[in-house]
Amino acid sequence: xxxxxxxxxxxxxxxxxxxxxxxxxxxxxxxxxxxxxxxxxxxxxxxxxxxxxxxxxxxxxxxxxxxxxxxxxxxxxxxxxxxxxxxxxxxxxxxxxxxxxxxxxxxxxxxxxxxxxxxxxxxxxxxxxxxxxxxxxxxxxxxxxxxxxxxxxxxxxxxxxxxxxxxxxxxxxxxxxxxxxxxxxxxxxxxxxxxxxxxxxxxxxxxxxxxxxxxxxxxxxxxxxxxxxxxxxxxxxxxxxxxxxxxxxxxxxxxxxxxxxxxxxxxxxxxxxxxxxxxxxxxxxxxxxxxxxxxxxxxxxxxxxxxxxxxxxxxxxxxxxxxxxxxxxxxxxxxxxxxxxxxxxxxxxxxxxxxxxxxxxxxxxxxxxxxxx
Amino acid sequence: xxxxxxxxxxxxxxxxxxxxxxxxxxxxxxxxxxxxxxxxxxxxxxxxxxxxxxxxxxxxxxxxxxxxxxxxxxxxxxxxxxxxxxxxxxxxxxxxxxxxxxxxxxxxxxxxxxxxxxxxxxxxxxxxxxxxxxxxxxxxxxxxxxxxxxxxxxxxxxxxxxxxxxxxxxxxxxxxxxxxxxxxxxxxxxxxxxxxxxxxxxxxxxxxxxxxxxxxxxxxxxxxxxxxxxxxxxxxxxxxxxxxxxxxxxxxxxxxxxxxxxxxxxxxxx
Numbered sequence: 001x002x003x004x005x006x007x008x009x010x011x012x013x014x015x016x017x018x019x020x021x022x023x024x025x026x027x028x029x030x031x032x033x034x035x036x037x038x039x040x041x042x043x044x045x046x047x048x049x050x051x052x053x054x055x056x057x058x059x060x061x062x063x064x065x066x067x068x069x070x071x072x073x074x075x076x077x078x079x080x081x082x083x084x085x086x087x088x089x090x091x092x093x094x095x096x097x098x099x100x101x102x103x104x105x106x107x108x109x110x111x112x113x114x115x116x117x118x119x120x121x122x123x124x125x126x127x128x129x130x131x132x133x134x135x136x137x138x139x140x141x142x143x144x145x146x147x148x149x150x151x152x153x154x155x156x157x158x159x160x161x162x163x164x165x166x167x168x169x170x171x172x173x174x175x176x177x178x179x180x181x182x183x184x185x186x187x188x189x190x191x192x193x194x195x196x197x198x199x200x201x202x203x204x205x206x207x208x209x210x211x212x213x214x215x216x217x218x219x220x221x222x223x224x225x226x227x228x229x230x231x232x233x234x235x236x237x238x239x240x241x242x243x244x245x246x247x248x249x250x251x252x253x254x255x256x257x258x259x260x261x262x263x264x265x266x267x268x269x270x271x272x273x274x275x276x277x278x279x280x281x282x283x284x285x286x287x288x289x290x291x292x293x294x295x296x297x298x299x300x301x302x303x304x305x306x307x308x309x310x311x312x313x314x315x316x317x318x319x320x321x322x323x324x325x326x327x328x329x330x331x332x333x334x335x336x337x338x339x340x341x342x343x344x345x346x347x348x349x350x351x352x353x354x355x356x357x358x359x360x361x362x363x364x365x366x367x368x369x370x371x372x373x
Numbered sequence: 374x375x376x377x378x379x380x381x382x383x384x385x386x387x388x389x390x391x392x393x394x395x396x397x398x399x400x401x402x403x404x405x406x407x408x409x410x411x412x413x414x415x416x417x418x419x420x421x422x423x424x425x426x427x428x429x430x431x432x433x434x435x436x437x438x439x440x441x442x443x444x445x446x447x448x449x450x451x452x453x454x455x456x457x458x459x460x461x462x463x464x465x466x467x468x469x470x471x472x473x474x475x476x477x478x479x480x481x482x483x484x485x486x487x488x489x490x491x492x493x494x495x496x497x498x499x500x501x502x503x504x505x506x507x508x509x510x511x512x513x514x515x516x517x518x519x520x521x522x523x524x525x526x527x528x529x530x531x532x533x534x535x536x537x538x539x540x541x542x543x544x545x546x547x548x549x550x551x552x553x554x555x556x557x558x559x560x561x562x563x564x565x566x567x568x569x570x571x572x573x574x575x576x577x578x579x580x581x582x583x584x585x586x587x588x589x590x591x592x593x594x595x596x597x598x599x600x601x602x603x604x605x606x607x608x609x610x611x612x613x614x615x616x617x618x619x620x621x622x623x624x625x626x627x628x629x630x631x632x633x634x635x636x637x638x639x640x641x642x643x
Contacts, residue, residue, distance in 0.1 A: 021503045022464050113460065180458055255474055259458040261423055266525070267447025267475040312461040 024311040031310050035323040039095075042330050046091045047083055049334055051342050059083055090227040093235060094333045095326040097224070097288045098298055100239040102325020103246050104281040105299025106306075106317050110253035111277050112172070112181045115307070116362055118300035118355075119285040122190035124168050125296070126197025127282075128289035131163020132156050133204050157234050157290035164286030167193055168278050179260050221348030222295035224333050231291060238287035242280045243322065249277055250314035257312065296348055297355020298325050304358055328354075374398060375420060375538060375570060380429030382415055389415045390426065391594040397587065399536035399570035402561045404581045404602075406574075407591030408615050413574045414455075414542065416591065420572065421452045421540050434535040447475035450538035451522035455546060457514060459506060465517050466502045469493060472524035488527045492520040495559060515547040519556060526569065539563060541573035545580065553577075557584040578630045582606055582621075590614060603628065 047059045061073035062083045101119070108124070109117045119125050135156050143151065171193070175186035252273045255263040264270045288295065302325035303317060310316050332350040339345055375397040382390040390412045397403045405413045418424045419431055422438050431438040433449065441449075451472070459468065469489040470481055477485070493499040496516040501509065506517065526537045541560065545553040557573070561584050564571045575581050581588055581602060588605040590597045592614045598605045611619040611630060618633040 022466070024464075113458065115461075251474055251477075254471060257459055257461045257463075258471065259454075262452075262454055262457065264423070264443070265421065265447065265452040265454075266471065267444040269443055307462065311467070312463055313467060 022311075024309070028310045028316055031306075032316070032320055032323075035320060035327065039323055039327050039330075042327055042334075043091050043095065046094070046330055046334050047087050050082070050087060050337055052079070052082055054079060054083065063088075085228065089229055089232060090224050090333065091330065092232055093224050093227040093292065094330045096232070096235050096239050097292055097295065098302075098326035098329030099322040100243060100284045100288050100325075101295065101298040101329070102302035102321040103243055103318055104284040105325075106303035106314070106321045107246055107249070107253065107277055107281040108168070108299070109303060110256055110314060111274060111281070112175075112186065113257055113259070114181055114183060114186065115304060116183065116300070116359070117181075117186065118297065118359065119164075119168075119282075120294055120296035120299070121194075121359065122171050122186055123193030123197065124164050124171070124282055124285050125289050125294035126194050126200075127167025128160040128164035128286035129197055129294055130167075130200045131286060132160040132290045133200055134163070135159035137204065137207065153230065154234055157238050157287045160290035161238065161283035161286035164282040164289065165279055168282040172274075172278065221346035222293035222351075223344070223346055224292050224329075224336075225344060226292065235287070235291055239284055239291075242284050245280055246277075247315070247318050249273065249280075250318055253277070253314040253318075254312075292347075294348070295329065295351055297351045297359070298329055300362075301351075301355050301358050302328055304362065374432075374434055375572065376432045377416070377419060377426075378430050378432065380419055380426035380431060382412075382419065382424065383427050388594050390419070392429070393591075393594075393596055394429075395589050395596060395599060397570060397572050399538070400564055400568045401571070401586035402557075402564045402584055403570075403572040403587040403589065404575050404585035405572065405589045405591060406576075406578060406581050406606075407597070410593075411591040411614075412594040413591050415594075416589075417540060417542055417572070417574050421450075422446065433538070444475060447525070448528055448537075449535070450540060451525040453519055453522045453539070453541045453544055455542045457518055459514075461507075463506045464502070465493070465498065465504050465506055465509070468506050468517050469520045469524050472521035475525060476528060485524075488524050489520070492523040492527075493517075495523060496520045497555070511547045512549060512552060515544070516552065516556075519544065523563075536568050536570050538570040538572070541571070543574050543576060545575065545577065553580065560584070561586075578606060578611065582628050582630065606630070 044056075044059065047063075048054050048056060057073045058075045058079060062075055062080050064070065065080075066084055105117075105119060108119060109115050111117075112122075135158075136152065139152055139155060171186065171189045172181075174189045175181050177185070252263070252268050255266045255268045256270070256273070258266075260270045260274075263273075285299070303321045306317055306320045306324055310320060329347075329351075332347055332354075335350050336345040336347045377393055377395050379392045379394050380390055381388055381392055393412070393416060395416075405416055407413050415424070419426050420438075422431070425439055433441065433446075438446075463471075466489060469492055470485065472492075473481060473485045473488065490499065490502075493502060496519050498513065498516050498520060501513065501517075506514065509517065522539060526539060528537065530537075539560065544556050544560070548556060557580060560571045560573060563569045564586070575585075585602045587600070588602045589599045590605050590610065597614050598610055606621065608619050608621045608630075611617070611621075620631045620633075621628055622631055623629075
């Protein structure tokens with residue numbers, strides 16, 4: 001007689017649990033595959049949705065025509081412009097910025113050893129905005145208008161990246177005590193830097209022309225509305241390239257969660273790793289700010305959802321957060337374009353509506369945890 | 374062989390370590406003892422390379438410690454810190470697997486998982502394998518980290534390779550009586566049976582008398598005495614270094630220290 005048949009059902013279930021008993025580890029492959037399937041689907045939906053609704057066949061036809069494999073369906077010139085020049089660039093920018101913010105957020109949370117380290121809340125985004133604004137004000141005063149236009153496409157993101165890196169380093173130095181990042185200091189430094197950033201944006205408002213004023217909500221709440229093929233180039237250079245390097249640090253980030261001393265005992269060159277990670281993650285955030293303003297909470301929410309679903313191991317957390325962040329920002333942007341169509345909502349309003357409750361939940365959970373220990 | 378050669382550490386013009394020279398041999402459990410502020414932790418930090426001495430040199434098997442690549446060092450010695458700051462929601466098994474980082478280039482193999490299971494069994498935490506680390510008590514967490522450093526020390530070694538070292542900073546501080554003895558018993562077994570070097574900072578003189586092969590008694594940044602436990606921990610020396618009235622007694626062939634407090638002394642004198 002087969003032994004497994006003689007076992008009571010409850011024991012068989014227990015044996016199955018024992019074979020792979022960590023539900024988060026079991027969930028990992030399915031979770032990653034699910035994200036990889038949802039992401040292109042959502043991208044395609046975004047191409048179809050908008051003031052001008054387009055069928056699946058038309059969008060597919062336009063894309064395949066552009067790629068050069070011919071087209072089976074008929075579409076107008078206007079439809080092609082809408083899909084190829086307006087919507088596709090916007091979808092790609094959303095994917096790039098969403099993935100960049102989420103992975104940079106997961107990385108910062110690892111370096112700060114705190115899941116509340118959101119680049120918007122602790123002031124990294126403000127640092128990026130200050131760098132960008134500084135370059136815009138300086139550049140437009142020092143150079144002839146025409147020369148500045150070509151230059152600003154790259155100079156502004158670079159200035160934003162420098163601003164973000166400098167501010168992140170400052171936050172880190174100010175909030176660390178005895179090798180540990182102090183949560184309260186980190187949040188207070190964030191408040192201070194965000195006020196300074198607000199003052200900077202106020203200064204720009206004060207100096208701005210009428211036309212510039214209309215784009216001012218851009219810095220505070222973010223928008224993907226500037227998307228075009230030209231803007232995607234610096235996006236690829238300054239966001240996608242550093243993103244490729246982040247997963248190499250997954251193991252070091254896991255070790256860093258133990259604390260800096262324990263990570264060093266495990267053979268991690270802590271100072272070098274920390275420097276690399278801060279430069280990589282902060283420059284990604286700075287570049288996103290220069291391209292589409294400070295879009296909050298994606299960097300907090302995406303890694304949080306992933307950790308809850310499949311655990312804090314950065315080898316899974318980084319890629320999964322990247323995909324989830326891209327998907328979240330894409331979805332939020334579909335909302336921003338359609339809810340008050342033909343007008344457009346600043347996307348930061350939508351991300352804040354999802355992000356603030358998550359942040360408060362994490363903060364309360366933290367407080368409960370600390371009162372026990 | 375772990376050795377320090379006249380190492381000194383200065384902080385704010387004061388010598389925290391003053392020309393300390395010690396020699397620790399593998400195959401023995403060495404214990405660093407001393408009152409608060411004697412420099413025990415600083416000495417251990419010099420051994421773990423958490424700090425570099427201002428003067429003098431630390432040697433591991435004849436090589437200056439600061440010249441060893443940090444990755445190689447991680448394969449030759451593991452450190453159990455006094456407290457851990459891990460707050461993320463790893464499972465217990467994942468925490469122990471972090472100990473394999475120095476030995477891996479890719480993903481963990483079945484052998485790494487076996488090593489971790491073995492390490493968890495030896496600290497009696499195998500039933501907790503799939504529990505979430507933050508849900509454990511302080512003592513349980515401490516034992517998980519002990520399993521992690523034990524897993525870190527496992528390696529395929531040739532007989533001629535130098536022995537690996539386990540450095541423990543007050544490993545018993547968060548543990549109850551039974552687990553204090555089980556941890557030190559295990560540390561001693563690691564030294565005696567497998568020939569590893571083990572060095573622990575301890576507070577409890579009686580635990581040291583019970584388990585230590587070699588004792589380094591520190592006082593005000595200097596080595597007050599070093600040698601076997603019974604040679605080093607005499608009643609006079611303990612009385613002098615700790616400024617108490619101590620007696621070394623013997624119960625069923627096992628020495629222990631009894632302390633008379635100042636309070637009692639006064640009461641007796643009256």
